[in-house]
Amino acid sequence: MSNDDKQPQDDNGELPETPIEEGEQQADGADPQAEPEQAAEPSVDDQLQDSREQVLRIQAEMQNVRRRAERDVANAHKFALEKFAGELLPVVDNLERALAAIAVDDESQTAVREGLELTLKSFVDVLSKFGVEAVNPVGEPFDPEFAQAMAQVPNPEMEPNTVMEVFQKGYTLSGRLVRPAMVVVSKAAE
Numbered sequence: 001m002s003n004d005d006k007q008p009q010d011d012n013g014e015l016p017e018t019p020i021e022e023g024e025q026q027a028d029g030a031d032p033q034a035e036p037e038q039a040a041e042p043s044v045d046d047q048l049q050d051s052r053e054q055v056l057r058i059q060a061e062m063q064n065v066r067r068r069a070e071r072d073v074a075n076a077h078k079f080a081l082e083k084f085a086g087e088l089l090p091v092v093d094n095l096e097r098a099l100a101a102i103a104v105d106d107e108s109q110t111a112v113r114e115g116l117e118l119t120l121k122s123f124v125d126v127l128s129k130f131g132v133e134a135v136n137p138v139g140e141p142f143d144p145e146f147a148q149a150m151a152q153v154p155n156p157e158m159e160p161n162t163v164m165e166v167f168q169k170g171y172t173l174s175g176r177l178v179r180p181a182m183v184v185v186s187k188a189a190e
Contacts, residue, residue, distance in 0.1 A: 078131070078174045085132045086178050089171055092127070095120040127171075135170035135181045137163045146170055147181040155186040162186045 042050075099116050102109045124134070135146045142149060142161045150167055158164060163183045170181030 079176060081130055081132070082173050082176070082178060085127065085130070085171065085173055088123075088127070089179055092120070092123055093168060095123065131174040132178065133172050135172060135177075136166055137170075137181055137183065138166055139163065142183070142185045146172070146177060147183045149185045150182050151184045152187045153184055154189045156189040158186040160186060160188045 095116055099113065099120065102113045102116070104113075127133075137143065137147055140163055141159070142163055147163065147170060153164060155164060162185065163181075164186050165184040167182040167184070168179075171178045
């Protein structure tokens with residue numbers, strides 16, 4: 001190759017740009033005068049409708065989150081005392097046992113009996129104030145959701161599956177079982 005066949009270079013050693021004349025195509029085959037192809041974009045109305053639907057979905061989701069949070073807070077307030085109440089129930093049981101152990105006709109124990117009765121009453125009132133209620137199902141049909149059968153005894157005088165005796169009272173907190181009642185259930189005579 002001779003020096004005459006070489007293309008002129010600028011001072012940096014790069015080839016100068018040559019203008020493309022009409023009718024010629026670029027090396028990549030694209031016509032510089034042609035309009036670039038546009039992908040079919042959704043119309044403004046479609047975009048607006050999509051945005052409205054998205055806003056409605058987000059508002060509905062936020063409302064659901066708010067309701068769920070309110071329900072969780074309400075349940076937390078309602079059942080926050082569940083563990084604490086469960087720990088106090090043996091104290092109530094012990095006060096009831098102490099009262100049962102004192103003879104009613106013993107004059108020397110009258111003051112002790114009255115003190116225990118008042119203490120038990122105030123204790124039960126406080127528990128009741130905070131939604132803790134006793135479950136004492138004597139004479140009612142056996143309900144396995146609130147009672148635990150410790151024994152079945154044949155009794156022709158009662159309907160089968162009726163609670164005859166309660167060993168230990170059960171308790172609920174705002175309708176939720178804290179401790180089941182321990183009971184004796186009647187069964188049909190053999």
